[in-house]
Amino acid sequence: MKTALTIAGSDSVGGAGIQADIKAMASLGVHAATVITAVTVQNTKEIGSILPVPEEIVKEQLEAVLKDCRIEAVKTGMLYSAEIVGVVADILEDRDMPLVVDPVMVATVGGSLSKDGLARSLKNDLLPICELVTPNKYEAETLSGMKIRSEDDAMLACEIIGKNGSSVLLKGGHMDSKNVTDYLYLSSEFTKMSKPRLNKAGHGSGCTLSSFITANLARGLDLVNSVLRARDLIQRTIETQYAVGKGELIVNPLASVSCSSENSDRFNVLDSLDTAVEMTLDRFPKSLVPKKGVNIAYAAKGAMGPEDIAAIENRITIKNGMLVKNGPAKFGAAGHLSFILLEVMKKDPEIRSVINIGPAEDTLDLLEEIGLNTVQSGRKGNPLWGNATRDLLKRTGSVPDAIYDVDQKNGKTVKILGKDPSEVMSKLGSILN
Numbered sequence: 001m002k003t004a005l006t007i008a009g010s011d012s013v014g015g016a017g018i019q020a021d022i023k024a025m026a027s028l029g030v031h032a033a034t035v036i037t038a039v040t041v042q043n044t045k046e047i048g049s050i051l052p053v054p055e056e057i058v059k060e061q062l063e064a065v066l067k068d069c070r071i072e073a074v075k076t077g078m079l080y081s082a083e084i085v086g087v088v089a090d091i092l093e094d095r096d097m098p099l100v101v102d103p104v105m106v107a108t109v110g111g112s113l114s115k116d117g118l119a120r121s122l123k124n125d126l127l128p129i130c131e132l133v134t135p136n137k138y139e140a141e142t143l144s145g146m147k148i149r150s151e152d153d154a155m156l157a158c159e160i161i162g163k164n165g166s167s168v169l170l171k172g173g174h175m176d177s178k179n180v181t182d183y184l185y186l187s188s189e190f191t192k193m194s195k196p197r198l199n200k201a202g203h204g205s206g207c208t209l210s211s212f213i214t215a216n217l218a219r220g221l222d223l224v225n226s227v228l229r230a231r232d233l234i235q236r237t238i239e240t241q242y243a244v245g246k247g248e249l250i251v252n253p254l255a256s257v258s259c260s261s262e263n264s265d266r267f268n269v270l271d272s273l274d275t276a277v278e279m280t281l282d283r284f285p286k287s288l289v290p291k292k293g294v295n296i297a298y299a300a301k302g303a304m305g306p307e308d309i310a311a312i313e314n315r316i317t318i319k320n321g322m323l324v325k326n327g328p329a330k331f332g333a334a335g336h337l338s339f340i341l342l343e344v345m346k347k348d349p350e351i352r353s354v355i356n357i358g359p360a361e362d363t364l365d366l367l368e369e370i371g372l373n374t375v376q377s378g379r380k381g382n383p384l385w386g387n388a389t390r391d392l393l394k395r396t397g398s399v400p401d402a403i404y405d406v407d408q409k410n411g412k413t414v415k416i417l418g419k420d421p422s423e424v425m426s427k428l429g430s431i432l433n
Contacts, residue, residue: 003031003069004218006211007062007088008077008104009038009050015250016204017077023253024211030218032211033069035061038080044203045247052080055087062091071097072218075210078104080114082121089125098131098217101166102210103139119143128164132223134210135161136171148175158185169213169227171206184227191224193231202241203248209234211253221274224328229267266331269298269310273329276421277312280355281323283432284316290358290413293317293326297334298421299341299352306338307331339386340403340415348399351417353424359414363431364404367414370430372401374414401427 004025011017018034025032037058041048053061065071074097079085092099103122105114119142127133127143137148144157154175158168168185175181177197184191212233216226236255243249276296284294293315300308311334313327327333334341337354344351357363367374375396377388393399403415418424 001029001031002072002215002218002220003033004214005033005035005065005069005071005074006077006214007035007037007058007074007079008102008207009040009080010036011040011042011204013043013203013245013250015044015202015244015248016207020204020207020251020253021075021077021211024208025215025218027254028212028215028219030072030215033065033071035065037084038078040078043247044243044245044250050080052084055083058084059087059091062088066091066095071095072220073098073100073214075100075102075214076126077102077207077210078114079118079122079126082117085118085121085125089129093129098214098223099126099129100210100214100217101126101130101133102206103133103135103143104206105139105142127161127166130166131217132167132169132213132227133161134169134171134206134213136173136206137175140168140170151181154183155185155190158183158190161185167223171209173205182231184224186223193228195231195235198235198238202238202251204251204253205234205238208237208251208253219271220278221271222328225270225274228328229270266300266310269300269331270329272421273298273310273312276355276425277316277325277329279425280316281325283429284323285432286318286321286323288357288359288363289316289318289323290356294323294355294357295334295337296355296421296424297337297341297353299338299345300331301352302349303342303345303352305342306334309334309338309341311335311337336385337415340389343386343389343393344399344417347393350419351399352419353421354415354417355421355424355428357414357416357428359404359412363414366431367402372416372427372430374402374404375400377403377405 006021009017011019022032037053039051140157141148144160148154148157154170158170162168162185170183172181179194180197181192181194209230212230213226237251240252240255241249295311295315297309297311303309310329310331313330313333316325405413416424416427
C-alpha cells in the first residue's frame with residue numbers, strides 16, 4: 001500500500017488535523033503515517049488550550065517514520081511554532097518526495113493555531129522546499145503581505161507566495177463571490193477552478209483538501225491531476241458534512257468511499273490514463289507522433305457519449321524536440337477517438353481504449369508480423385468517424401486490434417485498440433521492441 005505522511009496537530013473533536021488527514025488519505029487507499037506537532041483542546045464551537053509537542057519529540061517522530069517507511073508524499077498542517085517549522089524543514093529539505101504545505105494559522109471555530117513568527121518561518125524555511133502550498137484568503141494575505149479584494153489581487157498574491165518556486169493553490173472559500181473559485185498557480189500559469197458555493201465549508205475542509213492532494217501525489221498522479229481530483233472530492237465532502245456537536249458541521253472525508261461505483265470507475269479511468277501517459281512520454285518515438293499529436297482515450301464502463309470518455313486535454317505533442325503533455329487526463333477530451341470507441345463498444349463493450357499513432361514506413365508490416373489484426377478504414381468516402389467505424393465493423397464482423405486510416409488532411413494514422421490503456425500500451429510495445 002502507498003504511504004503518505006502527515007505532520008500536524010491533533011483535534012480532540014476529530015474533525016480536522018491529524019484525525020481528518022488519516023480519514024481522507026485512507027478513503028483514497030493510502031496509508032497515513034503521522035507526526036503530531038501539538039495537542040489541541042477544541043470542539044465544534046471553540047478552541048481552548050494548545051500543548052505544543054517539544055521540538056525534539058517532533059524530530060524523533062519524523063526520523064522514526066522516515067527511517068522505517070517508504071513515504072511517497074508528505075503534507076504539513078498545524079506546525080504551531082517557528083521552532084517546529086525549522087525542525088521539519090531541516091529533515092525534509094534533502095528528501096526526494098513531494099511536500100504539500102497547508103499553512104494552518106486559525107481554526108474554523110475561531111482562535112489562533114500559531115505562535116508569533118510562524119508565517120515568517122514558513123516563508124523562509126518551508127515554502128522554498130515544498131511542491132505546493134494551499135492557503136485560504138487570510139493565510140494568503142499573511143504570506144503575501146497584501147490584502148486580497150479582487151481576482152487580480154488573488155493572482156498577484158499567488159505570484160508573491162510562489163516566487164521561490166513552489167506552486168500555490170489559493171482557496172476561494174472565504175472570498176465574496178457567488179461561486180467558489182480556487183486559483184492554481186503552477187509554472188507561472190494559472191488554472192481557475194469554480195464550483196457552486198455550498199453552505200459554510202465546515203470544520204476540517206482545509207485539512208481534508210490538502211490530504212486528498214497528498215494522497216493523490218502518493219498514488220503517482222501529477223500535481224495538476226492531484227489538485228483537480230481533490231477539488232472535486234472536497235465538494236462532495238462539504239455536500240455531505242454532518243453534525244457531531246452543537247457548533248460547526250464537520251466535513252465528511254469518507255465521502256469518496258460512499259461515492260457510487262460509477263464515480264469510482266471514472267477515477268480508475270483517469271488513473272489508468274495517467275499511467276499510460278507516463279509510459280508514452282518515456283518510450284514513444286517522435287517518428288510515430290501524428291501531425292496533431294498523440295492521444296490515448298479510455299471510456300468509462302457503459303459510456304453513452306463523448307462526455308464519458310477521457311483522454312489527454314490538448315493531446316501529447318512535440319515541443320522543442322521533447323514530447324509534452326499539454327493538459328490533464330479529462331473526460332470529454334477524446335475528440336474523434338470518442339466516436340471510434342463508442343461504435344467499437346457497441347460491438348464489444350470490453351474494448352474501451354484506443355491510442356492514435358502516425359505510422360512509420362514499416363509500422364503496418366510490424367503489426368502484421370506480430371499477429372495484430374489490422375483493418376484499413378473506409379473513411380475516405382465516409383468522413384464521419386463514427387459512421388466510418390460502424391461501416392468497418394459491419395464489413396469485418398469483429399473488432400480489429402488496429403485501424404489503419406488514410407486522411408487527406410491529417411495524413412496516415414493507426415488507431416490501436418484494447419480493453420484498457422495497459423493492453424493498448426502492450427500492443428504498442430510489441431511494435432517498439
